[in-house]
Amino acid sequence: MEHFFSLLVRSIFVDNMIFAFFLGMCSFLAVSKNVKTALGLGVAVIFVQLITLPVNYLLQTKVLDPLGLGFLSFILFIAVIAGIVQLVEMIVEKFSPSLYASLGIFLPLIAVNCAIMGGSLFMQQRIVMDATNSQAITCFGDSIAFALGSGIGWALAIVCLAAIREKLEYADVPKPLKGIGITFITVGLMAMAFMCFSGLSI
Amino acid sequence: MANKNNEALKQPIWVNNPVVVQILGICSALAVTAQLKPAIVMGLSVTVIVAMSNVIISLLRNTIPNRIRIIVQLVVVAALVTIVSEILKAFAYDVSVQLSVYIGLIITNCILMGRLEAFAMQNGPAASFMDGIGNGLGYAAILVVVAFVRELLGSGKLLGFQVIPQWCYDHGYMNNGLMIMPPMALILVGCIIWFHRSKNKDLQEK
Numbered sequence: 001m002e003h004f005f006s007l008l009v010r011s012i013f014v015d016n017m018i019f020a021f022f023l024g025m026c027s028f029l030a031v032s033k034n035v036k037t038a039l040g041l042g043v044a045v046i047f048v049q050l051i052t053l054p055v056n057y058l059l060q061t062k063v064l065d066p067l068g069l070g071f072l073s074f075i076l077f078i079a080v081i082a083g084i085v086q087l088v089e090m091i092v093e094k095f096s097p098s099l100y101a102s103l104g105i106f107l108p109l110i111a112v113n114c115a116i117m118g119g120s121l122f123m124q125q126r127i128v129m130d131a132t133n134s135q136a137i138t139c140f141g142d143s144i145a146f147a148l149g150s151g152i153g154w155a156l157a158i159v160c161l162a163a164i165r166e167k168l169e170y171a172d173v174p175k176p177l178k179g180i181g182i183t184f185i186t187v188g189l190m191a192m193a194f195m196c197f198s199g200l201s202i
Numbered sequence: 203m204a205n206k207n208n209e210a211l212k213q214p215i216w217v218n219n220p221v222v223v224q225i226l227g228i229c230s231a232l233a234v235t236a237q238l239k240p241a242i243v244m245g246l247s248v249t250v251i252v253a254m255s256n257v258i259i260s261l262l263r264n265t266i267p268n269r270i271r272i273i274v275q276l277v278v279v280a281a282l283v284t285i286v287s288e289i290l291k292a293f294a295y296d297v298s299v300q301l302s303v304y305i306g307l308i309i310t311n312c313i314l315m316g317r318l319e320a321f322a323m324q325n326g327p328a329a330s331f332m333d334g335i336g337n338g339l340g341y342a343a344i345l346v347v348v349a350f351v352r353e354l355l356g357s358g359k360l361l362g363f364q365v366i367p368q369w370c371y372d373h374g375y376m377n378n379g380l381m382i383m384p385p386m387a388l389i390l391v392g393c394i395i396w397f398h399r400s401k402n403k404d405l406q407e408k
Binding site for chain 2: 072075112114175
Protein backbone atom coordinates (compact mmCIF):
# COMPACT_ATOMS: atom_id res chain seq x y z
CA MET A 1 0.00 0.00 0.00
CA GLU A 2 2.85 2.32 0.86
CA HIS A 3 4.42 1.69 -2.53
CA PHE A 4 1.06 2.46 -4.18
CA PHE A 5 0.94 5.97 -2.69
CA SER A 6 4.60 6.74 -3.21
CA LEU A 7 4.26 5.73 -6.87
CA LEU A 8 1.14 7.89 -7.18
CA VAL A 9 2.75 11.00 -5.69
CA ARG A 10 6.02 10.47 -7.55
CA SER A 11 4.30 10.23 -10.91
CA ILE A 12 2.29 13.39 -10.26
CA PHE A 13 5.14 15.63 -9.12
CA VAL A 14 8.60 14.15 -9.64
CA ASP A 15 8.12 12.17 -12.85
CA ASN A 16 5.59 14.59 -14.26
CA MET A 17 4.75 13.60 -17.84
CA ILE A 18 5.10 17.14 -19.16
CA PHE A 19 7.89 18.69 -17.16
CA ALA A 20 10.19 15.70 -16.78
CA PHE A 21 9.55 13.78 -20.02
CA PHE A 22 7.84 16.26 -22.39
CA LEU A 23 5.11 13.80 -23.24
CA GLY A 24 1.86 15.01 -24.74
CA MET A 25 3.37 18.38 -25.64
CA CYS A 26 1.43 18.87 -28.87
CA SER A 27 -2.03 18.95 -27.38
CA PHE A 28 -0.60 20.53 -24.22
CA LEU A 29 0.47 23.59 -26.22
CA ALA A 30 -2.48 23.64 -28.60
CA VAL A 31 -5.35 23.28 -26.12
CA SER A 32 -4.13 25.44 -23.25
CA LYS A 33 -5.69 28.73 -24.27
CA ASN A 34 -8.41 28.70 -21.62
CA VAL A 35 -8.86 26.89 -18.35
CA LYS A 36 -12.22 25.30 -19.08
CA THR A 37 -11.26 23.33 -22.18
CA ALA A 38 -7.90 22.50 -20.61
CA LEU A 39 -9.69 20.97 -17.65
CA GLY A 40 -11.96 18.98 -19.97
CA LEU A 41 -9.01 17.56 -21.88
CA GLY A 42 -7.15 16.87 -18.64
CA VAL A 43 -10.04 14.82 -17.28
CA ALA A 44 -10.35 12.93 -20.57
CA VAL A 45 -6.63 12.07 -20.47
CA ILE A 46 -6.84 10.82 -16.87
CA PHE A 47 -9.80 8.69 -17.88
CA VAL A 48 -8.20 7.14 -20.96
CA GLN A 49 -4.87 6.65 -19.19
CA LEU A 50 -6.65 4.88 -16.32
CA ILE A 51 -8.16 2.34 -18.73
CA THR A 52 -5.40 1.81 -21.30
CA LEU A 53 -2.40 1.52 -18.99
CA PRO A 54 -3.72 -1.37 -16.84
CA VAL A 55 -5.00 -3.12 -19.98
CA ASN A 56 -1.59 -2.81 -21.60
CA TYR A 57 0.00 -3.99 -18.34
CA LEU A 58 -2.08 -7.17 -18.44
CA LEU A 59 -1.26 -7.65 -22.13
CA GLN A 60 2.46 -7.23 -21.53
CA THR A 61 2.70 -9.52 -18.49
CA LYS A 62 0.09 -12.15 -19.36
CA VAL A 63 0.37 -12.39 -23.13
CA LEU A 64 3.52 -10.85 -24.64
CA ASP A 65 6.09 -11.86 -22.01
CA PRO A 66 5.12 -15.55 -21.68
CA LEU A 67 4.99 -15.93 -25.45
CA GLY A 68 8.19 -13.99 -26.10
CA LEU A 69 6.49 -11.57 -28.49
CA GLY A 70 7.95 -8.39 -26.97
CA PHE A 71 8.71 -6.90 -30.38
CA LEU A 72 4.99 -6.70 -31.15
CA SER A 73 4.36 -4.41 -28.21
CA PHE A 74 4.34 -1.12 -30.20
CA ILE A 75 1.65 -2.30 -32.61
CA LEU A 76 -0.40 -3.93 -29.88
CA PHE A 77 -0.25 -0.94 -27.52
CA ILE A 78 -1.27 1.56 -30.15
CA ALA A 79 -4.09 -0.70 -31.32
CA VAL A 80 -5.35 -1.00 -27.73
CA ILE A 81 -5.15 2.75 -27.25
CA ALA A 82 -6.91 3.58 -30.52
CA GLY A 83 -9.57 0.95 -29.84
CA ILE A 84 -10.24 2.11 -26.30
CA VAL A 85 -10.39 5.76 -27.31
CA GLN A 86 -12.97 4.84 -29.92
CA LEU A 87 -14.92 2.84 -27.32
CA VAL A 88 -14.79 5.64 -24.75
CA GLU A 89 -15.96 8.06 -27.40
CA MET A 90 -18.99 5.91 -28.21
CA ILE A 91 -19.87 5.33 -24.55
CA VAL A 92 -19.60 9.01 -23.67
CA GLU A 93 -21.66 9.95 -26.71
CA LYS A 94 -24.40 7.49 -25.67
CA PHE A 95 -24.63 8.21 -21.96
CA SER A 96 -23.54 11.82 -21.58
CA PRO A 97 -24.08 13.88 -24.73
CA SER A 98 -23.30 17.11 -22.87
CA LEU A 99 -19.84 15.89 -21.84
CA TYR A 100 -19.34 14.60 -25.39
CA ALA A 101 -20.16 18.00 -26.83
CA SER A 102 -17.81 19.82 -24.47
CA LEU A 103 -14.89 17.46 -25.16
CA GLY A 104 -15.50 17.73 -28.90
CA ILE A 105 -12.55 16.77 -31.05
CA PHE A 106 -10.22 16.24 -28.10
CA LEU A 107 -11.41 12.71 -27.48
CA PRO A 108 -10.21 11.22 -30.79
CA LEU A 109 -7.01 13.29 -30.52
CA ILE A 110 -6.11 11.49 -27.31
CA ALA A 111 -5.31 8.40 -29.38
CA VAL A 112 -2.20 10.17 -30.66
CA ASN A 113 -1.35 11.87 -27.38
CA CYS A 114 2.21 10.86 -26.50
CA ALA A 115 1.38 10.88 -22.80
CA ILE A 116 -0.88 7.85 -23.23
CA MET A 117 1.53 5.86 -25.39
CA GLY A 118 4.46 7.07 -23.29
CA GLY A 119 2.75 5.89 -20.13
CA SER A 120 2.45 2.39 -21.55
CA LEU A 121 6.06 2.37 -22.75
CA PHE A 122 7.36 3.57 -19.37
CA MET A 123 5.22 0.91 -17.71
CA GLN A 124 6.94 -1.66 -19.94
CA GLN A 125 10.35 -0.42 -18.72
CA ARG A 126 9.31 -0.32 -15.09
CA ILE A 127 8.05 -3.91 -14.98
CA VAL A 128 11.60 -5.18 -15.34
CA MET A 129 12.97 -2.83 -12.66
CA ASP A 130 14.15 -4.11 -9.30
CA ALA A 131 11.18 -4.36 -6.89
CA THR A 132 12.95 -2.13 -4.32
CA ASN A 133 13.12 0.74 -6.82
CA SER A 134 10.59 3.43 -6.00
CA GLN A 135 9.57 3.58 -9.69
CA ALA A 136 9.03 -0.16 -10.13
CA ILE A 137 5.65 -1.52 -11.15
CA THR A 138 5.35 -4.93 -9.56
CA CYS A 139 1.65 -5.69 -9.58
CA PHE A 140 -1.65 -4.73 -11.18
CA GLY A 141 -2.37 -2.20 -8.41
CA ASP A 142 0.91 -0.40 -9.13
CA SER A 143 -0.03 0.01 -12.77
CA ILE A 144 -3.28 1.70 -11.67
CA ALA A 145 -1.33 4.02 -9.35
CA PHE A 146 1.04 4.95 -12.17
CA ALA A 147 -1.83 5.50 -14.61
CA LEU A 148 -3.72 7.69 -12.14
CA GLY A 149 -0.62 9.66 -11.14
CA SER A 150 0.64 10.33 -14.63
CA GLY A 151 -2.84 11.34 -15.78
CA ILE A 152 -3.34 13.72 -12.86
CA GLY A 153 0.15 15.15 -13.35
CA TRP A 154 -0.64 15.89 -17.00
CA ALA A 155 -4.02 17.45 -16.17
CA LEU A 156 -2.44 19.57 -13.42
CA ALA A 157 0.20 20.86 -15.83
CA ILE A 158 -2.24 21.80 -18.60
CA VAL A 159 -4.62 23.59 -16.20
CA CYS A 160 -1.73 25.59 -14.68
CA LEU A 161 -0.44 26.58 -18.12
CA ALA A 162 -3.92 27.57 -19.30
CA ALA A 163 -4.33 29.80 -16.23
CA ILE A 164 -0.99 31.49 -16.91
CA ARG A 165 -1.78 31.97 -20.59
CA GLU A 166 -5.11 33.61 -19.76
CA LYS A 167 -3.22 36.20 -17.75
CA LEU A 168 -0.48 36.48 -20.35
CA GLU A 169 -3.02 37.86 -22.83
CA TYR A 170 -2.68 41.23 -21.13
CA ALA A 171 1.11 41.29 -21.10
CA ASP A 172 3.19 43.30 -23.55
CA VAL A 173 5.24 40.59 -25.24
CA PRO A 174 7.77 41.33 -28.05
CA LYS A 175 6.06 40.67 -31.37
CA PRO A 176 8.03 37.69 -32.72
CA LEU A 177 7.74 36.01 -29.32
CA LYS A 178 4.00 36.41 -29.09
CA GLY A 179 1.82 33.31 -28.94
CA ILE A 180 3.76 30.08 -29.12
CA GLY A 181 7.23 31.49 -28.40
CA ILE A 182 6.41 32.93 -25.03
CA THR A 183 4.42 29.79 -24.20
CA PHE A 184 7.55 27.70 -24.63
CA ILE A 185 9.51 29.94 -22.31
CA THR A 186 6.66 29.89 -19.77
CA VAL A 187 6.63 26.10 -19.82
CA GLY A 188 10.42 26.13 -19.38
CA LEU A 189 10.10 28.29 -16.27
CA MET A 190 7.30 26.07 -14.95
CA ALA A 191 9.49 23.03 -15.51
CA MET A 192 12.25 24.71 -13.49
CA ALA A 193 9.79 25.20 -10.66
CA PHE A 194 8.76 21.55 -10.88
CA MET A 195 12.43 20.53 -10.64
CA CYS A 196 12.23 21.44 -6.96
CA PHE A 197 10.10 18.34 -6.43
CA SER A 198 12.90 16.10 -7.65
CA GLY A 199 14.54 16.35 -4.24
CA LEU A 200 11.42 14.86 -2.73
CA SER A 201 12.08 11.45 -1.20
CA ILE A 202 9.03 9.40 -0.43
CA MET B 203 5.59 18.20 -61.45
CA ALA B 204 9.30 18.28 -60.70
CA ASN B 205 8.86 21.80 -59.45
CA LYS B 206 6.11 20.74 -57.05
CA ASN B 207 8.28 17.95 -55.67
CA ASN B 208 11.08 20.41 -55.13
CA GLU B 209 8.75 22.71 -53.23
CA ALA B 210 7.52 19.81 -51.09
CA LEU B 211 11.12 19.10 -50.17
CA LYS B 212 12.29 22.65 -49.51
CA GLN B 213 9.28 24.28 -47.85
CA PRO B 214 9.36 22.36 -44.55
CA ILE B 215 13.07 22.87 -43.94
CA TRP B 216 12.89 26.58 -43.21
CA VAL B 217 9.67 28.42 -44.12
CA ASN B 218 7.22 25.80 -42.95
CA ASN B 219 9.36 23.95 -40.42
CA PRO B 220 7.41 21.19 -38.66
CA VAL B 221 8.77 22.00 -35.20
CA VAL B 222 8.90 25.77 -34.97
CA VAL B 223 6.04 26.69 -37.33
CA GLN B 224 3.59 23.80 -37.32
CA ILE B 225 4.45 22.99 -33.65
CA LEU B 226 4.42 19.25 -34.30
CA GLY B 227 6.59 16.57 -32.75
CA ILE B 228 7.70 18.69 -29.84
CA CYS B 229 7.81 15.86 -27.30
CA SER B 230 10.75 14.00 -28.74
CA ALA B 231 12.42 17.15 -30.06
CA LEU B 232 12.87 18.31 -26.47
CA ALA B 233 13.60 15.03 -24.78
CA VAL B 234 16.45 13.62 -26.86
CA THR B 235 18.49 16.80 -27.30
CA ALA B 236 20.71 16.72 -24.21
CA GLN B 237 23.46 15.34 -26.46
CA LEU B 238 24.22 15.59 -30.16
CA LYS B 239 24.53 11.90 -31.02
CA PRO B 240 21.06 10.69 -29.96
CA ALA B 241 19.60 13.82 -31.55
CA ILE B 242 21.16 12.96 -34.93
CA VAL B 243 20.04 9.33 -34.72
CA MET B 244 16.54 10.42 -33.76
CA GLY B 245 16.40 12.95 -36.61
CA LEU B 246 17.48 10.32 -39.15
CA SER B 247 15.03 7.72 -37.81
CA VAL B 248 12.14 10.15 -38.02
CA THR B 249 13.15 11.21 -41.55
CA VAL B 250 13.20 7.60 -42.75
CA ILE B 251 9.92 6.75 -41.05
CA VAL B 252 8.07 9.85 -42.28
CA ALA B 253 9.23 9.29 -45.86
CA MET B 254 8.39 5.57 -45.87
CA SER B 255 5.00 5.93 -44.21
CA ASN B 256 4.12 8.84 -46.50
CA VAL B 257 4.85 6.67 -49.54
CA ILE B 258 2.92 3.67 -48.20
CA ILE B 259 -0.15 5.68 -47.19
CA SER B 260 -0.03 7.65 -50.43
CA LEU B 261 -0.10 4.38 -52.41
CA LEU B 262 -3.00 3.11 -50.31
CA ARG B 263 -4.86 6.39 -50.15
CA ASN B 264 -7.65 5.42 -52.52
CA THR B 265 -8.35 2.07 -50.90
CA ILE B 266 -8.51 3.14 -47.24
CA PRO B 267 -12.09 3.63 -45.99
CA ASN B 268 -12.38 7.07 -44.48
CA ARG B 269 -13.77 5.92 -41.11
CA ILE B 270 -10.87 3.70 -40.14
CA ARG B 271 -8.05 5.68 -41.72
CA ILE B 272 -6.50 6.70 -38.39
CA ILE B 273 -6.10 3.08 -37.32
CA VAL B 274 -4.66 2.09 -40.71
CA GLN B 275 -2.17 4.95 -40.51
CA LEU B 276 -1.21 4.02 -36.96
CA VAL B 277 -0.63 0.38 -37.87
CA VAL B 278 1.59 1.29 -40.84
CA VAL B 279 3.59 3.69 -38.70
CA ALA B 280 3.83 1.26 -35.80
CA ALA B 281 5.17 -1.46 -38.09
CA LEU B 282 7.84 0.89 -39.50
CA VAL B 283 8.81 2.09 -36.02
CA THR B 284 9.15 -1.51 -34.84
CA ILE B 285 11.55 -2.21 -37.72
CA VAL B 286 13.66 0.88 -36.98
CA SER B 287 13.69 0.11 -33.27
CA GLU B 288 14.87 -3.48 -33.85
CA ILE B 289 17.58 -2.26 -36.27
CA LEU B 290 18.83 0.27 -33.72
CA LYS B 291 18.86 -2.38 -31.00
CA ALA B 292 20.95 -4.62 -33.24
CA PHE B 293 23.47 -2.11 -34.60
CA ALA B 294 23.55 0.86 -32.20
CA TYR B 295 22.56 -0.57 -28.86
CA ASP B 296 23.95 2.22 -26.66
CA VAL B 297 22.08 4.91 -28.60
CA SER B 298 18.85 2.93 -28.46
CA VAL B 299 19.24 2.69 -24.66
CA GLN B 300 19.77 6.47 -24.48
CA LEU B 301 16.70 7.12 -26.60
CA SER B 302 14.69 4.68 -24.44
CA VAL B 303 10.95 5.13 -24.94
CA TYR B 304 11.29 7.99 -27.40
CA ILE B 305 11.90 5.64 -30.33
CA GLY B 306 8.58 3.96 -29.58
CA LEU B 307 7.01 7.36 -29.25
CA ILE B 308 7.75 8.16 -32.90
CA ILE B 309 4.44 6.33 -33.45
CA THR B 310 2.53 9.10 -31.74
CA ASN B 311 4.81 11.82 -33.10
CA CYS B 312 2.44 14.42 -34.43
CA ILE B 313 4.64 15.09 -37.48
CA LEU B 314 3.80 11.64 -38.82
CA MET B 315 0.06 11.83 -38.35
CA GLY B 316 0.06 15.45 -39.44
CA ARG B 317 1.89 14.76 -42.70
CA LEU B 318 -0.12 11.61 -43.44
CA GLU B 319 -3.40 13.43 -42.94
CA ALA B 320 -2.45 16.70 -44.59
CA PHE B 321 -0.26 15.55 -47.45
CA ALA B 322 -0.06 11.83 -48.19
CA MET B 323 -3.83 11.36 -48.27
CA GLN B 324 -4.09 13.84 -51.17
CA ASN B 325 -0.86 13.50 -53.13
CA GLY B 326 0.99 10.91 -55.17
CA PRO B 327 3.85 8.76 -53.84
CA ALA B 328 6.73 10.77 -55.35
CA ALA B 329 5.58 14.11 -53.93
CA SER B 330 4.75 12.42 -50.61
CA PHE B 331 8.24 10.96 -50.42
CA MET B 332 9.79 14.40 -50.97
CA ASP B 333 7.44 15.91 -48.40
CA GLY B 334 8.42 13.23 -45.90
CA ILE B 335 12.15 13.78 -46.43
CA GLY B 336 11.70 17.56 -46.19
CA ASN B 337 9.73 17.43 -42.97
CA GLY B 338 12.09 14.87 -41.47
CA LEU B 339 15.09 17.05 -42.28
CA GLY B 340 13.35 20.14 -40.94
CA TYR B 341 12.73 18.29 -37.70
CA ALA B 342 16.29 16.96 -37.61
CA ALA B 343 17.70 20.46 -38.18
CA ILE B 344 15.98 21.85 -35.09
CA LEU B 345 17.07 18.83 -33.06
CA VAL B 346 20.69 19.27 -34.10
CA VAL B 347 20.72 23.00 -33.33
CA VAL B 348 19.20 22.52 -29.87
CA ALA B 349 21.43 19.54 -29.08
CA PHE B 350 24.53 21.43 -30.28
CA VAL B 351 23.92 24.30 -27.86
CA ARG B 352 22.91 22.05 -24.99
CA GLU B 353 25.85 19.67 -25.27
CA LEU B 354 28.39 22.44 -25.85
CA LEU B 355 27.30 24.60 -22.92
CA GLY B 356 26.06 21.78 -20.72
CA SER B 357 29.01 19.43 -20.79
CA GLY B 358 31.63 21.19 -22.94
CA LYS B 359 31.58 18.37 -25.48
CA LEU B 360 30.40 17.73 -29.03
CA LEU B 361 29.50 14.18 -30.09
CA GLY B 362 31.25 13.02 -26.94
CA PHE B 363 34.60 14.75 -27.66
CA GLN B 364 35.85 17.42 -25.30
CA VAL B 365 35.69 20.75 -27.14
CA ILE B 366 36.23 23.31 -24.44
CA PRO B 367 39.92 23.01 -23.51
CA GLN B 368 41.15 22.20 -20.04
CA TRP B 369 42.79 25.59 -19.46
CA CYS B 370 39.39 27.26 -19.58
CA TYR B 371 38.28 25.10 -16.67
CA ASP B 372 41.56 25.90 -14.88
CA HIS B 373 40.74 29.59 -15.19
CA GLY B 374 37.32 29.16 -13.61
CA TYR B 375 35.04 28.28 -16.55
CA MET B 376 32.25 25.97 -15.49
CA ASN B 377 29.76 23.81 -17.40
CA ASN B 378 26.23 25.07 -17.15
CA GLY B 379 24.50 22.15 -15.47
CA LEU B 380 21.07 23.64 -16.10
CA MET B 381 21.59 23.18 -19.86
CA ILE B 382 21.25 19.41 -19.59
CA MET B 383 18.10 19.67 -17.49
CA PRO B 384 14.71 19.53 -19.29
CA PRO B 385 13.65 23.20 -18.81
CA MET B 386 16.45 24.64 -20.94
CA ALA B 387 15.32 22.62 -23.98
CA LEU B 388 11.97 24.40 -23.82
CA ILE B 389 13.54 27.81 -23.44
CA LEU B 390 15.98 27.16 -26.31
CA VAL B 391 13.16 26.13 -28.65
CA GLY B 392 11.33 29.27 -27.53
CA CYS B 393 14.37 31.31 -28.56
CA ILE B 394 14.59 29.55 -31.94
CA ILE B 395 10.93 30.41 -32.55
CA TRP B 396 11.69 34.00 -31.56
CA PHE B 397 14.57 34.18 -34.08
CA HIS B 398 12.58 32.40 -36.80
CA ARG B 399 9.56 34.69 -36.44
CA SER B 400 11.62 37.84 -36.42
CA LYS B 401 12.98 36.71 -39.83
CA ASN B 402 9.57 35.58 -41.15
CA LYS B 403 7.37 38.49 -40.20
CA ASP B 404 4.17 37.08 -41.71
CA LEU B 405 4.14 34.31 -39.09
CA GLN B 406 3.93 36.72 -36.16
CA GLU B 407 0.71 36.75 -34.18
CA LYS B 408 -1.10 40.00 -33.70
